[in-house]
Amino acid sequence: MLRRQPLARQVLQGPERPRRQRRLGRPVRRLVLRQPLHRREGSGLLQGLRGPGLESRRLQPQSLGHLQPVSVVLSGIQCTYRIGDRPAVSIESLELTAGPVGLVGVNGAGKSTLLRTLAGARRPQAGSVTLGGEELYHRHRRTVVQQIGYMPQEIQFPAELRVTQVLAYVCWLRGIPSRTAKARTAGAIEAVGLTDRAGQLTGQLSGGMRRRLALAAALVSEPRLLLLDEPTTGLDPEQRAGVRAIISNLDQECLTVMSSHVMEDVASVTARIVVLHEGSVIYHGDTPAFVEERGGPGRSAEHAFLSTIAGS
Secondary structure (H helix, E strand, O other): OOOOOOHHHHHHHOOOOOHHHHHHOOOOOOOOOOOOOOOEOOOOOOOOOOOOOOOOOOOOHHHHOOOOOOEEEEEEEEEOOOOOOOOOEEEEEEEEEOEEEEEEOOOOOOHHHHHHHHOOOOOOOEEEEEEOOEEOOOOOOHHHHOOEEEEOOOOEOOOOOEHHHHHHHHHHHOOOOHHHHHHHHHHHHHHOOOHHHOOOEHHHOOHHHHHHHHHHHHHOOOOOEEEEEOOOOOOOHHHHHHHHHHHHOOOOOOEEEEEEOOHHHHHHHOOEEEEEEOOEEEEEEEHHHHHHHHHOOOOOHHHHHHHHHHOO
């Protein structure tokens, strides 16, 4: 009678096969164990982003690579959660070009839904999204999705993984060769100011540091399209300034879409602005012109936003 070996011994022995199966010539399947990494819904607002020299740290090509200019075109987009309901997002036509773009709107305006659609995470019921001339929701869309970096509003990492392990796993998911993954991981960690925390477990990080790690995970793949869902919400002024510094220092050839309802943050870091109201675009243009035209002389960006919403 064949004695069963412990599972751990079978895995460690690798190609070694039981005698009975060797005698009968049957192939033996090799068992490969992988450490599970579960995606879990969680909370945690972007906090922290402190540290000396953060304002002067710029993402250079040697750290995160050279980002090629890109544009995104949306045509006839319709996103509806339930049949018969009013569309959460309804955009007839919108084109976004390289550089920082602000996406603003009140809560429930459809900002997160639009970002998920741009990230390839939510297929619209109608319409098309093209990234650099390539259809995002095409049958063979893996190469297009790999060009996108997405930082959701809520995220949580496995507490048993270290900062470098999380980013190494993201590199593996993205298909980044191991020979370049280490350099990209180090560059992303430095860019968000987590160099001194690189070997620390994510479960020991503060909420703000985990949000910085989420930003590094979005940057590590050298995206042509970077999507940030309300990265400054709930932060104190110092923390918000740190986030704005990172966004301002991103390569201008990358299309960065930052959603927020904090107009001060959007006006200080973005060159163009998109105002979303009840799922539709009611303004798209240069940020300084938006503040001057809609707000009036000496008025704030928040006043311009409120005037635009009131007149829609």
